[in-house]
Amino acid sequence: MKKRTSQLFVAVLAGMATNYGVASMSEQFNVEPTIEQKLYDGVYESAEFLQMINTAFVDDIVGQSVIMSVNGGVTGRAGVENDDSKERQTRDVSGLKPREYRCEPVECDVHITWQKMDQWSKFPDFANRYRNHVKQAIALDIIKIGWNGTTAAAATNLATYPMLEDVNIGWLQHVRNDAPERAISEGATANEIRIGAGGDYENLDQAVHDLIQAIPQHKRVGLVAIIGDELLAHDKNKLYAKQAHTPSEKTKIELQQVIDTYGGLPTYKVPFFPERGIVVTSFDNLSHYVQEGSTRTHVEDNHKKKRVEDFQSRNDCYYVEDLEKIAFFESANVKWPNADGTAWV
Incomplete structure (x- = not known):
């Protein structure tokens, strides 16, 4: 890359390291929770749909729903005044049922060539432009998997599954698996x-x-x-x-x-x-869960391929809060x- 681009790239890496609270972006590291939250806020803000659904961080890679739903009525009378044998009874308003979520590891690895960096370096904010472009790509993939995901393969195949069907189990597939009567496939x-x-x-x-x-x-x-x-x-x-x-x-x-x-x-x-x-x-x-503390990232200047590579991974999953x-x-x-x-x- 050109000298001007190289200097700008070094400055960008230094800024990123400061934001992440690490000494260098060249080593893989876990993103701190507060920074992780800001990172995904930026991703979710890149797509209007993701701002409308539930997005949450969860503690465990496998667990139960963290979002409450209403399950029936809670208002009434027990009639205790006229019958000493009766007592007022509370009801569980949470609606939570023992149905697990399971986060899967996913990787969002991208690169930009030195040549493109040289072309874009004339823009003072090119780093922000590029990061926003990557955030939007990740956001659109989250939506794509949510609607089309059917399996979580050990190794995914983009050529065979262009809608990312093999990356994770999406919302519709969860319904097919756990409440198939709600996935209607035929009429008369x-x-x-x-x-x-x-x-x-x-x-x-x-x-x-x-x-x-x-x-x-x-x-x-x-x-x-x-x-x-x-x-x-x-x-x-x-x-x-x-x-x-x-x-x-x-x-x-x-x-x-x-x-x-x-x-x-x-x-x-x-x-x-x-x-x-x-x-x-x-x-x-509809929910998208990310396991807190699972985000790892590092940036590498790959001289063998004349490009800068950005590696990012997380554990995440999709969940339907109330199947009814x-x-x-x-x-x-x-x-x-x-x-x-x-x-x-």
Whole structure:
């Protein structure tokens, strides 16, 4: 790298070492908890969705939920005034059940070539730009694994599993494993959920409404519908076709009918969510846990490859706080009528 870049790089490393409270970034070290918290706050702030769900540090690599949920009512009367044999009884409001989480080791290792560093060094804040870019990449991977993760392989394969399916067990897979009746894979036809005229559901509103019914009434607080891009696009295309000869209706379509609600619930598009999937839950029912003190990092200037390498690892996992407060349609099984209505595709 150029002399100017090298000097800037040394200054950046010194600054990072000071922030982490260590003598040098060249040796692997455990990040102190207070600094670790700031590190992941920066990651979570890089993606709006991660600011809406639960994010927490846990003490142990294996344990039980750290987030409480409401489990039934707590208000009533015991009638002790008129019956000496009765006593007031307390109820456990936490709703916590003995279901474990299990953190897995994950690695976020990146590099930047000397050539790119030379190109970017003209920007005084290039180090911050680069770190923010890395934080956003890590945040997007957290979301990607959360929706698509099915296993935690000893050695992952990005070529075979581009959606990071083998990095960790995500939220939907936890439901499949622990409450399979809430992972709906078929309607009247085996292995198919048909949405459209003559199908299991006439439209998305009816489909979302049916998923709501799978959730106990006292737990229908803060519910949202997360719907895949392909389903939303298909529904939007139908509305455009319907209003093809009345252009003034286009604004209504853009502002209200597609974006705001389905089945009476606020509707969201989330990155990397299965394209034909529908899930009904609350944001605070989805959690990402990081084991406190598990973050390790070091930076290496690799002369053999003419690049700077940044190694970071942590133990983390995904958790559904209340399995009774989530239900979803399997994306791969959702079908709609083809153009001439002769088949479900």
